[in-house]
Amino acid sequence: MFRTHISGITAADDEKQQVNNPPCHIEATAITFAETPGPDTSALEQQPEDVPDGGSRAWTVVLGSTLALFASTGMVNAYGAFQDYYQSTLLPSSSAASISFIGSLQLFLLFAASPITGRIFDAYGTTVLISLGSLLCVLSMMMVSLVQKDRAYQLFLSHGVLFGLGMALMYASSRAVSCSLGLYSQSRHPASFNPSIAVLGHWFRRRRATAIGVALGGTSIGGVIFPILFQRLVPVIGFAWAVRTIAFVMMVCFVVACLTIKTRLPLSGHISWRTAVDLHGFKDVRYVLAAISGFLLFYAVYTPIFYIEIYASFRGVTPELASYLLPILNAGNVLSRIVPGLVSDRFGALRCFVPAAAVCTILTFALWLPSRNAGTIIAFSTLYGLFSGALLSLLSTYVASITPREVCGARLGTVYVFVALATLAGTPTAGALLDAVDEAHFQRLIVFTGIVLALGTVVLVGAAVAGSESLRDRFGFAALPVARSSERGTR
Numbered sequence: 001m002f003r004t005h006i007s008g009i010t011a012a013d014d015e016k017q018q019v020n021n022p023p024c025h026i027e028a029t030a031i032t033f034a035e036t037p038g039p040d041t042s043a044l045e046q047q048p049e050d051v052p053d054g055g056s057r058a059w060t061v062v063l064g065s066t067l068a069l070f071a072s073t074g075m076v077n078a079y080g081a082f083q084d085y086y087q088s089t090l091l092p093s094s095s096a097a098s099i100s101f102i103g104s105l106q107l108f109l110l111f112a113a114s115p116i117t118g119r120i121f122d123a124y125g126t127t128v129l130i131s132l133g134s135l136l137c138v139l140s141m142m143m144v145s146l147v148q149k150d151r152a153y154q155l156f157l158s159h160g161v162l163f164g165l166g167m168a169l170m171y172a173s174s175r176a177v178s179c180s181l182g183l184y185s186q187s188r189h190p191a192s193f194n195p196s197i198a199v200l201g202h203w204f205r206r207r208r209a210t211a212i213g214v215a216l217g218g219t220s221i222g223g224v225i226f227p228i229l230f231q232r233l234v235p236v237i238g239f240a241w242a243v244r245t246i247a248f249v250m251m252v253c254f255v256v257a258c259l260t261i262k263t264r265l266p267l268s269g270h271i272s273w274r275t276a277v278d279l280h281g282f283k284d285v286r287y288v289l290a291a292i293s294g295f296l297l298f299y300a301v302y303t304p305i306f307y308i309e310i311y312a313s314f315r316g317v318t319p320e321l322a323s324y325l326l327p328i329l330n331a332g333n334v335l336s337r338i339v340p341g342l343v344s345d346r347f348g349a350l351r352c353f354v355p356a357a358a359v360c361t362i363l364t365f366a367l368w369l370p371s372r373n374a375g376t377i378i379a380f381s382t383l384y385g386l387f388s389g390a391l392l393s394l395l396s397t398y399v400a401s402i403t404p405r406e407v408c409g410a411r412l413g414t415v416y417v418f419v420a421l422a423t424l425a426g427t428p429t430a431g432a433l434l435d436a437v438d439e440a441h442f443q444r445l446i447v448f449t450g451i452v453l454a455l456g457t458v459v460l461v462g463a464a465v466a467g468s469e470s471l472r473d474r475f476g477f478a479a480l481p482v483a484r485s486s487e488r489g490t491r
Helices: 012-020 057-069 073-076 079-088 094-114 112-122 126-144 152-169 173-179 195-202 208-260 278-283 285-300 302-312 325-331 341-345 349-368 374-388 388-403 405-434 440-469 471-475
Strands: none
Touching: 012 094, 012 278, 057 073, 057 126, 057 208, 073 079, 073 094, 079 152, 079 302, 094 152, 094 302, 094 405, 112 126, 126 152, 126 208, 126 388, 152 208, 208 325, 208 374, 278 285, 278 405, 285 349, 285 405, 285 440, 302 325, 302 349, 302 374, 302 405, 302 440, 325 374, 341 349, 341 388, 349 374, 349 388, 349 440, 388 405, 405 440, 405 471
16 A cells, blocks of 8 residues: 655745745655756756745646545555456466565556656656556556456556556656755655645745645545456446446546646756655664665555455455455544644654554554454454555655665665565565465465564664664663754654
């Protein structure tokens, strides 16, 4: 499940600070880049009064961004419904591991392909990326509708590779545009990580939080609507036309997005291929622990999302009710896309990150593992959706808070290399543990998920110890190499 959040937008004092010392833009869903000045970068710098901050044209851009996210990441969040159908009907002879690899490949490409797409967006804006990404996403679903039974390679190429590449284009980073426009509040919480969101910085300043919140709502709505639509259409018109219908819905959304999402300011007009990652961050033990924790948490966090419907069916939950579990989980993401940034502004990123990871671990062991009825499974889906959605955004926020401004994007990109590898391997590993749909194998899968989440949480606690001078002294780690952050917010 693909997750982002927004931070609070402060008043005039923060705007003055941003004009004098623009905060580094950090993307939570794409690998970003070190500072790379271009010939026209100065043209991007705008005073607050130059930003429309509303009006019919600006809100039209918000509409397009919302529809783009609804049709793109909304489909990614709906993969659990496809996983269930593929495993039970379309690919009955394929293992759960190989089927889940299709969905994990989408996530991997989403993170790993961003260095190239991010540079294109920095240079040329939204037109090329959103147009080509829209085409690939719609073409992908049309190809999925033609897949023959037990032809796993066809789904791998269409739903995995093609859709993943389309998503990577849609979710290109926009460091150059967003950094200069101050898409972050002073505490540097990630706010936008794709052209559909980054472009809002051209049109909003004081109302940017509202605009981004509305647009990001499209992701959660898509994750609610598409699973229901797919599972209601398949029994009526069959798999092929159900997928084509979804493709037509996506196409309408993308057409509106292409017509309405426009950049307002001049871009750099050139592509620079300087360093996409920065390895110097590994001299700081907190950064090392953040990378390890990110790998562990995202190795396991998507497992319930991919397998909750299969588990519910195994427990005897009616097919109609089971089909709503993924939408329920995605509906819980709405708050987790907005609240973490606002709360961590007050308490610090790590003080929110550790509890969120710990709650996900506790829910896995305390609710999912012993669940035997529909009520418990629904409760787990609701609560897990509320807390798991915060992990990605809080990881980005924490890395930002311990990183010097001038290299924060590149170092976050390095961390997301770990996240990309984790998403590629995590759910297939869970599928390998679920060789058979029975009690023993589900117990093994859930326990493994909980253990990996627990390990990630423990590593985060280690980062808290490393970041506190008093705790380092108390536990005998005073000699740990810890770099000083250039800004506040390292709590």
